[in-house]
Amino acid sequence: MPAIMIQGTGSNVGKSLLVAGLCRAARARGIDVAPFKPQNMSNNAAVTVDGGEIGRAQALQALACGLPLHSDMNAVLLKPQTDTGAQIIVQGKRIATAEARNYAALRPRLMTAVLDSFRRLSQRHDLVIVEGAGSPAEINLRPRDIANMGFARAANVPVLLAADIDRGGVIAQIVGTQAVLDHADAAMIRGFVVNRFRGDPALFEDGYTMISDHTGWPGFGVLPWFADAWKLPAEDAFDIATPKRAKGLHIVCLALSRIANFDDLDPLAQEPGVRLTMLGPGRALPGDADVVIIPGTKSTRGDLAFLRAQGWDIDLAAHLRRGGHVLGICGGYQMLGDTVSDPQGIEGPAGTTQGLGLLRLDTVMTGDKRLTETTATHAASGQPFRGYEIHIGRSDGADRARPFAHIDDQPEGAISADGRVQGSYLHGMFRDDGFRAAWLAQFGVASRGGYDAGVLRVLDDLAAHMERHLDVAGILSLAR
Structure with a gap:
């Protein structure tokens, strides 16, 4: 051998x-x-x-x-x-x-x-x-x-x-x-x-x-x-390089205690028109943030408590009052809803936790785990893209009537009535050059593209x- x-x-x-x-x-x-x-x-x-x-x-x-x-x-x-x-x-x-x-x-x-x-x-x-x-x-x-x-x-x-x-x-x-x-x-x-x-x-x-x-x-x-x-994908969230830029779309990612599957952040960090901040515990959400990303987590209810302990729930409310945007991915998407229930105690003690209440959505943790690569279409731009799902739990509610994307003509994710709070179970979407360009264009930012080719x-x-x-x-x- x-x-x-x-x-x-x-x-x-x-x-x-x-x-x-x-x-x-x-x-x-x-x-x-x-x-x-x-x-x-x-x-x-x-x-x-x-x-x-x-x-x-x-x-x-x-x-x-x-x-x-x-x-x-x-x-x-x-x-x-x-x-x-x-x-x-x-x-x-x-x-x-x-x-x-x-x-x-x-x-x-x-x-x-x-x-x-x-x-x-x-x-x-x-x-x-x-x-x-x-x-x-x-x-x-x-x-x-x-x-x-x-x-x-x-x-x-x-x-x-x-x-x-x-x-x-x-x-x-x-x-x-x-x-x-x-x-x-x-x-x-x-x-x-x-x-x-x-x-x-x-x-x-x-x-x-x-x-x-x-x-x-x-x-x-x-x-x-x-x-x-x-410039290579980081395995640890705090190894993600965030180049010092004075200008650009300010994206702030909440560094949750059990942050998971954060590979969307590497491509964003390398965009010249983006200023990425990894916000660690004990730090307040910057007032000049344009978009807040709540990333995936290995413990949704546990990290909801962590998020609240930092005062980030209060900061998010102020951020939205200022006209800011929020994107939740996977566990972050689950947090945006009204409740997260874990009746079988899959991620920790059984029970139900109040979500952030920013999407009309309820999540129930289930024993089956979804692991699949996916081709989807971004609802706002019509841009097709590739991503993957790696999660437990099912989410449903009124805001699912405004999906983030479609997979085989089925709705995926949810968007608030004012469009400024969005959530999706799809990871890896920002690695897709076409999607990243379409998403950044919503904020007037031109994408450099070529992320995967750059990694090679x-x-x-x-x-x-x-x-x-x-x-x-x-x-x-x-x-x-």
């Missing part, structure tokens, strides 16, 4: 981007390559061709490989709903909601699924590039690990260790990781790379040599900071950047 695994000295050291770049570089060499992540934790998911869901990072990596998304690319996806509990997605399908303390009991079942998915990918492709999660240095988690050395040992996949010099202490990151690993785990590591270097890499030659001397591991290069990384260009640039600075041939030769 030819594969190599990128593990990190910690979270957010750039593993996802390194895997995407290696995938793109391998594809440019004519290698049939696929990405794989044994276990991911993210509420930002993508719909797969086999009707499942995977983490957004693996969706970007699949794009780098030129492959359609498949649930085997991310065998286990944990989607946090509370501080201690998460929905567990296995091979694209929800199997349970579990508290963290009960998760360990599922390990044998999850490891079986992980190895099954990896085996199938390995049989279909010439090379699999695997992304770890967090760090193997978290040795307290090792007995139940399926994401790092637990997987690498079970599947016999060699490991390349990545460290982030930008956060400081990179020598300790790598040497310290080796120090805490047991010998069998450390033996899986075949070398290291240093990521996110700013300045002249030659200045780090002594440190680079010291790491090799202390660990016995060969280095495969020092990768300078990749300036265009912000950045992936090509990333691969070229890695080829210049890393021993990519040597890294790929580690695979077995």
Whole structure:
């Protein structure tokens, strides 16, 4: 099974981007390559061709490989709903909601699924590039690990260790990781790379040599900071780059505590005529906001309470009095209605919560989950577009008589009587150049277009950047 695994000295050291770049570089060499992540934790998911869901990072990596998304690319996806509990997605399908303390009991079942998915990918492709999660240095988690050395040992996949010099202490990151690993785990590591270097890499030659001397591991290069990384879809909402612009349509997105499937925001952030603000907790809604987006969430009723705790419900009322607009997407759409009911306790304790009352609409959470790619037509402009649905719950009410869009001639979403509050279950619509242009035109903004083509260009640039600075041939030769 030819594969190599990128593990990190910690979270957010750039593993996802390194895997995407290696995938793109391998594809440019004519290698049939696929990405794989044994276990991911993210509420930002993508719909797969086999009707499942995977983490957004693996969706970007699949794009780098030129492959359609498949649930085997991310065998286990944990989607946090509370501080201690998460929905567990296995091979694209929800199997349970579990508290963290009960998760360990599922390990044998999850490891079986992980190895099954990896085996199938390995049989279909010439090379699999695997992304770890967090760090193997978290040795307290090792007995139940399926994401790092637990997987690498079970599947016999060699490991390349990545460290982030930008956060400081990179020598300790790598040497310290080796120090805490047991010998069998450390033996899986075949070398290291240093990521996110700013300045002249030659200045780090002594440190680079010291790491090799202390660990016995060969280095495969020092990768300078990749300036265009912000143009690639973010997996974490607070990683969305919001360029500083003094002018433009001011779109404010409420950064909910369980924000989910926020991939609509990346294309908007890159529009020159748009000024995007991610509004974090404790901050008031800016008075100059033109449009407020209430995004998807993994916990609609929980995030309604969070929204109210920030005072954003009061801010939204003032925003609408000033003539502003509001767009709710998926869970944000559900919040706009009169009530959200969860009689079975699917997202938390059973009960009913009052919505924001901005749409005549009521939502009932149901056990079935809708996962599908969709072609729709925007009601206001007549513009066809592609998007996807990934939600539980059904919404109905008087404002559904004014739909946001149509799917196969059936109404989708809802619009208030004055037209300034709109909601839709459709994600991914702003990635569609035609829809984004039509929607922005309502506010007198011209779209630049070409979002997806731009992402592919950045992936090509990333691969070229890695080829210049890393021993990519040597890294790929580690695979077995």
